Amino acid sequence: MTSVPEPSANIQRDLDECVRSRRQHIEWTNRVFKLASSTAPSSTRHELILVENRLCLRPLLQSEVQVLVTVCQCKARDWHAIRLLLSTEHAHLDASHALRQLVSRSNFQGSVVLVMPGVSIMLEEREMSRSSNESSPYLCLEPGVHNNILVKDCILHLDGRIYDNTLVERTFVGSNAVLIKCGTVFCGTKRMFGSLDVSVGAESGGGRKLALHAEFTMIPVCEQLTQQNQKSLNDAQSDETHLRSGMNILCAHSLLCNTPTVDGVFLLPKSTIDSATCVSNAVLFGAAKIHASASATNVILQWHASISNQSTVSDAMIMEHAHVGPHSLVTQSVLGPDVHVSAGEIHASVVGPNTNAHHQSLLIGVLWPMGRGNVGYGANVGSNHTGRLPDQEAVAGEGIFWGLSTAIKFPVDFSGAPYSIVAAGTQLGPQRIRMPFSLIVADEVNGGNSIIPGWILYSSPYTLARSEIKYATRRKAIHHNYYTGWKIFRREVIEQCLWARQSLRNVDATVYIADRDVPGIGTARLTEKARLSGIKAYDECICRFALQGLLEFVEQHIEHGSRCLESIVAKEFASAASLSINDTTSVEWNTFPWQACQSKEWRVQKSVIVNEYPNAGGWVKWTLRLLKLYATLEKSYAANVFECKYRDDIRGAEIIPGYANGHVAAQDDAVIKATRTSARAIEAKVARLYEKLCFSVPESKL
Numbered sequence: 181m182t183s184v185p186e187p188s189a190n191i192q193r194d195l196d197e198c199v200r201s202r203r204q205h206i207e208w209t210n211r212v213f214k215l216a217s218s219t220a221p222s223s224t225r226h227e228l229i230l231v232e233n234r235l236c237l238r239p240l241l242q243s244e245v246q247v248l249v250t251v252c253q254c255k256a257r258d259w260h261a262i263r264l265l266l267s268t269e270h271a272h273l274d275a276s277h278a279l280r281q282l283v284s285r286s287n288f289q290g291s292v293v294l295v296m297p298g299v300s301i302m303l304e305e306r307e308m309s310r311s312s313n314e315s316s317p318y319l320c321l322e323p324g325v326h327n328n329i330l331v332k333d334c335i336l337h338l339d340g341r342i343y344d345n346t347l348v349e350r351t352f353v354g355s356n357a358v359l360i361k362c363g364t365v366f367c368g369t370k371r372m373f374g375s376l377d378v379s380v381g382a383e384s385g386g387g388r389k390l391a392l393h394a395e396f397t398m399i400p401v402c403e404q405l406t407q408q409n410q411k412s413l414n415d416a417q418s419d420e421t422h423l424r425s426g427m428n429i430l431c432a433h434s435l436l437c438n439t440p441t442v443d444g445v446f447l448l449p450k451s452t453i454d455s456a457t458c459v460s461n462a463v464l465f466g467a468a469k470i471h472a473s474a475s476a477t478n479v480i481l482q483w484h485a486s487i488s489n490q491s492t493v494s495d496a497m498i499m500e501h502a503h504v505g506p507h508s509l510v511t512q513s514v515l516g517p518d519v520h521v522s523a524g525e526i527h528a529s530v531v532g533p534n535t536n537a538h539h540q541s542l543l544i545g546v547l548w549p550m551g552r553g554n555v556g557y558g559a560n561v562g563s564n565h566t567g568r569l570p571d572q573e574a575v576a577g578e579g580i581f582w583g584l585s586t587a588i589k590f591p592v593d594f595s596g597a598p599y600s601i602v603a604a605g606t607q608l609g610p611q612r613i614r615m616p617f618s619l620i621v622a623d624e625v626n627g628g629n630s631i632i633p634g635w636i637l638y639s640s641p642y643t644l645a646r647s648e649i650k651y652a653t654r655r656k657a658i659h660h661n662y663y664t665g666w667k668i669f670r671r672e673v674i675e676q677c678l679w680a681r682q683s684l685r686n687v688d689a690t691v692y693i694a695d696r697d698v699p700g701i702g703t704a705r706l707t708e709k710a711r712l713s714g715i716k717a718y719d720e721c722i723c724r725f726a727l728q729g730l731l732e733f734v735e736q737h738i739e740h741g742s743r744c745l746e747s748i749v750a751k752e753f754a755s756a757a758s759l760s761i762n763d764t765t766s767v768e769w770n771t772f773p774w775q776a777c778q779s780k781e782w783r784v785q786k787s788v789i790v791n792e793y794p795n796a797g798g799w800v801k802w803t804l805r806l807l808k809l810y811a812t813l814e815k816s817y818a819a820n821v822f823e824c825k826y827r828d829d830i831r832g833a834e835i836i837p838g839y840a841n842g843h844v845a846a847q848d849d850a851v852i853k854a855t856r857t858s859a860r861a862i863e864a865k866v867a868r869l870y871e872k873l874c875f876s877v878p879e880s881k882l
Contacts, residue, residue, distance in 0.1 A: 188323070198395055209352045229359070239260055248283060252848070270296075278345055286331055323338060326345075334377075335353070336340070347365065375393060376387065380547065394567065423546065435452045437452055441457075441458040462477075469486040472488045472490070474490060474492070493509075505521075506618040510526045512529075515534040516532050526544075529548065535552060536555070537555035542559070543564045548580075552579035581600070586603075586606050587607040596616070596700070600722075611695075615680045617636035617637045626705060630710070645854070656819050674722055730810065745873070756789070817855070825846040825852060829843065829846050
């Protein structure tokens with residue numbers, strides 16, 4: 181039985197608050213504008229219209245109109261259509277003195293509601309308390325509405341700053357929100373803020389429809405992508421149909437400035453649009469930002485997400501702490517948390533957490549839900565056109581590195597080859613590769629490509645050690661943190677290694693060409709040396725994972741002493757199932773980490789242990805010898821991590837003048853220090869277990 185992880189109470193409260201805030205703002209602005217505009221002003225010149233508890237609308241008094249015209253130099257087509265929103269206890273007081281300070285040199289048309297300073301709108305009270313400690317520099321300006329060529333059909337809080345705009349139409353500006361020096365700010369049609377439909381995969385002739393909500397994580401995105409939960413798609417398509425607004429909404433402490441064209445935006449507190457070129461149908465969460473000549477159409481930006489520096493984004497969801505820019509193009513895509521795209525293009529793709537495309541590159545129709553990868557300069561992962569239709573797609577595995585100037589012809593599937601590298605200059609034709617931690621490189625002698633299974637494990641383990649630390653410490657997206665911290669070496673990946681090892685073992689030749697000789701190597705060429713190296717690398721990886729589980733099991737039961745432990749271990753391993761290798765010949769999606777059942781992990785670990793190391797003596801002695809072996813494997817792994825970085829140091833010093841002065845030496849490297857510390861900690865744990873069970877630490881004979 182698997183259970184999808186749930187966010188913490190605080191995170192869930194924050195997510196619920198975002199939904200509630202959107203609903204309340206849309207409902208409130210719709211209601212207020214309807215009240216202000218539905219009744220003929222001439223017949224209600226002295227009538228108060230109750231809006232909510234102790235708040236009401238009233239038309240301007242004649243004295244207030246006179247001040248606005250003569251002192252404030254304002255104009256209106258019909259002053260009867262201009263209303264004040266104020267407390268009921270102040271409704272009959274003349275507001276001329278306040279308006280003298282708060283409104284100047286602006287033209288009004290249609291129904292305009294001016295919210296008087298100090299009026300506490302119920303839906304803004306919570307936002308103001310949470311936002312007031314981070315003030316915008318624009319708040320040093322005097323509040324109010326000043327120097328606007330035309331203000332039409334708006335609700336403007338006079339505690340906000342609305343300055344120097346050409347046209348402000350159908351817009352709500354909240355308390356301490358800023359709207360300055362924009363061109364045309366309007367809302368052309370009613371918008372369903374908070375929902376977005378995109379199509380990923382095939383650009384033509386099909387496509388995978390995703391119905392997104394603003395607060396989505398990668399979990400419901402993947403459910404829809406893999407069609408595992410049709411209810412999720414149906415709910416997303418129907419749940420928010422009533423959330424339509426005919427107004428731009430600038431919540432308290434949001435900022436919109438220096439942007440020529442704005443059509444339909446919802447800015448939550450602390451969000452910013454600054455010096456963009458054009459923004460249409462956009463929802464920005466707290467601290468999200470569109471700026472520096474960027475343009476955006478049909479977008480959702482979660483917390484701290486950004487679009488910047490002449491980038492263009494359309495029909496895209498940008499999750500928390502994901503960043504697009506500079507000079508990037510993103511369309512019909514989902515960017516997961518902590519994704520960075522710079523100077524590249526992404527079309528019709530799903531890009532999972534912690535993926536980086538820092539250089540000029542291309543992704544088209546790439547389904548990469550697990551992310552954690554890199555896209556090198558000049559990588560073209562997008563040859564999706566058959567000459568008939570651009571209807572092909574690619575599935576990228578977790579942690580894939582697309583090297584410089586790679587060219588990938590679709591369809592390809594790397595989901596069975598996590599943390600593999602496609603080396604610089606490699607061209608891949610349509611294929612399916614199922615060899616984890618591999619290197620695929622152009623074969624300059626024989627043509628085509630060669631594959632080295634498990635190469636990362638034995639030749640570049642520093643890559644994996646660094647990645648484990650990076651993904652544990654660099655994740656900034658706190659609203660996604662509860663599900664994005666999965667480990668590299670876990671059951672699903674180990675099961676892929678088990679299958680790959682079996683595939684490599686079941687052959688006997690000197691050279692192997694493609695899947696017809698070795699299932700899982702795609703169209704690549706495999707040498708006997710690479711095959712044997714791959715088997716050895718998978719052996720060690722599988723055993724480290726299994727023996728780690730054994731150490732955790734023994735630590736949980738050590739307090740019972742050696743006699744009890746003997747029976748506990750005997751009972752536990754007597755029930756261990758024989759090792760079964762999952763059939764990966766069927767074309768289907770992998771299990772996502774958040775779907776994994778923790779109890780199954782120990783079951784796989786037990787099966788591996790029994791299969792690899794049959795018991796030939798007492799259970800406790802057998803267990804302790806295996807733990808000693810585990811400590812030895814971890815020590816060897818730490819040495820290999822050091823060695824691969826040390827090789828770089830030696831090579832660099834032989835080629836580059838002053839290399840040592842400009843690089844951190846292997847012995848001083850933080851990743852290597854952490855790996856060594858972990859190995860020593862495991863060695864100390866094993867020694868303590870021996871001590872508790874009254875055994876001296878023997879040399880491993882396994």
